[in-house]
Amino acid sequence: MSFDPIIAGFHPDPTVCRVGDDYYLATSSFEYVPGVPLFHSRDLTSWRRIGHILTRPEQLDPDELTPSRGIFAPTLRYHDGRFWMVTTNTSRMMSGQLIVHATNPAGPWSDPVYVPGALGIDPDLAWDEAGDCYLTYASYGMRAPAGITQVRISPATGAELSEHYPVWQGTGLAHPEGPHLYLIDGTWYLMLAEGGTERGHAVTIARGPGPAGPFTACPANPILSHRSTGHPVQNTGHADLVQAADGGWWAVHLGVRPRGTTPHFHVLGRETFLARVDWADGWPALTTVSRPGGPADHSFGVTDGVFDSRWVAPGADPAAIAAPHPEGGALLRSADLLCVRVTDRSWTATATFAGPGRLVLRLDHRHWYALHVSDGVATAIARIGDLEQVVGTAPAGPLRISAVAPAGDDSASASGPDDIVLSAAGTELARLDGRYLSTEVAGGFTGRMLGIGTLGTSETRLVSFTYRGEG
Structure with missing residues (x-):
């Protein structure tokens, strides 16, 4: 049950x-x-x-x-x-x-x-x-x-x-x-x-x-x-x-x-x-x-540049990070991340930028997986503790991060809680073990957050963001 x-x-x-x-x-x-x-x-x-x-x-x-x-x-x-x-x-x-x-x-x-x-x-x-x-x-x-x-x-x-x-x-x-x-x-x-x-x-x-x-x-x-x-x-x-x-x-x-x-x-x-x-x-x-009726539907999107109260920022004021863009979507104007809580065990998040930007799944500042887009190229990056590594590249396009059931194998220690799939323009760049973004590995008191942001200090436009919970 x-x-x-x-x-x-x-x-x-x-x-x-x-x-x-x-x-x-x-x-x-x-x-x-x-x-x-x-x-x-x-x-x-x-x-x-x-x-x-x-x-x-x-x-x-x-x-x-x-x-x-x-x-x-x-x-x-x-x-x-x-x-x-x-x-x-x-x-x-x-x-x-x-x-x-x-x-x-x-x-x-x-x-x-x-x-x-x-x-x-x-x-x-x-x-x-x-x-x-x-x-x-x-x-x-x-x-x-x-x-x-x-x-x-x-x-x-x-x-x-x-x-x-x-x-x-x-x-x-x-x-x-x-x-x-x-x-x-x-x-x-x-x-x-x-x-x-x-x-x-x-x-x-x-x-x-x-x-x-x-x-x-x-x-x-x-x-x-x-x-x-x-x-x-x-x-x-x-x-x-x-x-x-x-x-x-x-x-x-x-x-x-x-x-x-x-x-x-x-x-x-x-x-x-x-x-x-x-x-x-x-x-x-x-x-x-258990919650009567089973899990709630947590799916939502951001298309008009208006971020509701679920959006927060680690050590920063969200109002200083984003504002509605005159051409639609959101103007991101800070190097800080604007974040929303992950609420489901299986889910998909997508983000589209008109210019450079990043979509990040983070547990904390030292444990995260990210997709960066800049100069027509999408890059997948993994940060685990002191190690940071590029794990894939592809032509630029809509960025997508998904949490799916782990593939696993026959070894006793193979199965983490999930696999994290990083994709751009429909191309899978990396499939990473979800255990490295867990409290048991990273420590601390928080949980997974999805973040959007610029690449550095330059402003960028977020065209759209969607989150779809799948249970």
């Missing part, structure tokens, strides 16, 4: 809140600008992107961002008529946790305030019945106790209103992080991610009489983990609970869909999945469910 994410592609560390019949979900974005993609749903399964939370240099400076740094796990909450988002910008870690707010989730969001004494990652905001706000985070032990730590704050100013103090540290697995604090029927629950965000990832929970505890661990911990199983969704963790309008409970969590031979490879990044929450004896248990 296949399990389809509710938000496919590189969308890790999901956080969710409900306001009336409306659900809002945000995820990590790391070095990509704008930061913290934001989605809306009425049913928890079909989600529409409504923009990003961090859209201005005052909120997120592109020049500070480096690969797999930048914006780590956010928490999105609604309190007293206002939306609040807290996150860590690891590219300016010493500023502390970043908080913004808005009355309309579509924005504008405020300029950030910081909690300077809270140095660490994965912050959470929760309010008690008296209106006091608690920041809980995974501390690095620099200005506060190491581990899962809490402090009472003013979210509007970032002022710390108490000392920082340790709370529940989890079950003893590696890397307790991702805390979320909830008041449910008079009891406080503290839910964590443990085991690291790789195959050992797990969700654990404890409960206590107050936001600071003392907390008692659930005897059935972990309440979600697919480690050491054959489940098609692995690395499950970093969950967030939400109560539905009908009173039932659900959770969102990250997971990956690895493929190929051992150690198995995931290439789309950590995606967002939905879990059913069943309560017994005052404890929740989470069960991952």
